[in-house]
């Protein structure tokens with residue numbers, strides 16, 4: 001598609017007079033990538049560059065021809081006295097050092113990626129389709145900025161805020177956007193704006209925006225990206241600083257100075273600079289500024305009605321994207337319309353998204369045939385509920401490491417499971433317990449598992465272990481069998497009962513309890529407090545969440561709520577005691593399996609329980625046989 005320069009009538013490059021009728025080459029439809037405004041701008045810039053190169057080559061050629069014609073050497077030779085050269089060099093080095101430090105401290109810290117250098121596309125961003133849809137719309141708006149601004153009178157979108165957990169693909173999406181839009185991508189990490197020189201942070205910000213404007217002019221558009229913007233754009237200090245919206249006040253936030261002001265210049269100045277610069281996308285640069293200065297000068301001599309009018313600068317299509325995982329701590333002024341007014345929240349992918357991610361990541365990684373089965377992939381997706389994409393990717397990398405350790409060249413499903421369990425419960429520390437202690441821990445964990453199996457058949461039992469991991473002597477890892485977003489009161493009661501299982505088993509088998517269940521009881525108390533003080537599941541409908549205080553704290557401080565909490569816990573204890581007393585054999589079976597193997601994973605737990613149940617229903621013909 002040809003894209004002829006729109007105006008070659010000797011106008012200052014970069015100027016499009018406002019009163020000129022809209023040229024014919026503005027695309028009539030919104031989506032025509034080859035002729036969008038950005039491509040046209042880039043083509044014009046390319047032709048200007050070619051002209052300049054041709055001119056420079058012509059000058060060099062003339063020089064060479066003239067020198068040859070005069071019969072003089074092509075490169076002039078100077079003779080310098082070495083005695084003079086040494087001091088001159090010394091002073092030049094000194095001045096360069098002084099100036100260089102100053103200039104270096106105020107240089108823009110960005111990294112520039114050209115669209116063809118970026119190796120990701122929007123198609124590589126998986127599992128967050130609604131976000132990608134929104135992003136595509138932003139790109140179309142970016143492409144047709146001139147149509148939008150000049151024909152339709154809109155003010156183009158300037159800022160996008162990406163928020164979401166680390167590893168949900170914010171950086172990747174921004175990069176892919178630049179590649180998709182075909183414009184340079186100026187990546188900068190907010191922390192690299194900080195400097196030890198006073199005022200240098202603001203200077204760096206100005207330099208960054210200058211680079212952004214220059215790149216946009218040069219290439220027809222540019223996308224800037226500020227990583228972890230919260231490092232420099234926290235709420236400013238001073239009056240009404242930290243509670244400036246009614247929502248904040250309702251949440252009980254009190255006005256006061258910023259507590260996280262770790263930047264020496266005070267975040268105020270930096271945020272101000274950022275705000276000012278975000279308004280500066282249309283200010284003239286380079287030749288335009290030069291022309292504006294001359295116009296001012298000429299106007300001084302002209303009568304008022306004859307003065308040259310300032311042309312509105314050509315709008316540079318610049319999109320600034322900022323990423324953060326703490327959008328609520330950003331300065332509200334940054335989020336107002338015209339700045340980062342569009343907020344995209346990157347969620348963790350749902351089961352379908354994770355399945356697509358597993359497919360995507362496995363496509364590049366060596367795996368055995370068992371991982372090609374859709375059922376196996378579905379299981380990996382189901383078992384990574386709540387994980388971010390980068391965690392899923394890391395899981396498969398860990399599985400590859402496991403395969404390598406085994407001496408295999410490709411990972412199998414078992415490697416993935418192994419890696420997931422390590423991710424879930426940490427790496428085991430080999431410690432040797434005394435025999436009595438080991439028995440106690442095994443009984444305790446078996447108590448949890450049997451309770452879980454009996455009261456919450458829908459929960460998946462993942463790992464049951466008596467290998468020490470972190471500070472836990474043993475543990476039962478279990479989770480919702482499927483993706484759920486709410487829990488019923490029955491589910492929560494079951495969680496409290498599962499937490500009580502260890503305590504009840506110790507009491508039942510040893511007649512005494514230890515410090516082992518302390519953390520279980522804390523977990524049970526927290527769950528019960530949610531039921532009592534937040535979810536209206538234990539009689540009263542009062543919610544302590546409305547106070548803005550910690551629910552557990554509030555429930556424990558209120559005598560009536562505390563009584564209700566005690567009731568929930570007592571009831572759970574009674575249920576679990578009864579349950580375990582009636583199923584002693586199951587606890588014993590699981591305990592023995594644990595003592596023997598130390599760690600049971602997934603089906604191994606349920607298999608042991610099923611076997612014990614079968615043995616109960618059809619007792620062995622004679623115990624003597626087994627001994628023999």
Ligand SMILES: Nc1ncnc2c1ncn2[C@@H]1O[C@H](COP(=O)(O)OP(=O)(O)O)[C@@H](O)[C@H]1O
Nearest residue numbers: 124125126165166167168169170171172389390
């Ligand atoms: N939605 C996704 N689809 C595919 N890969 C992803 C996705 N999100 C994250 N990743 C992987 O995780 C890595 C880190 O993502 P990144 O964009 O840096 O996350 P963030 O900036 O949100 O912290 C990427 O390089 C990519 O390999």
Ligand SMILES: [Mg+2]
Nearest residue numbers: 170171227323
């Ligand atoms: Mg990032």
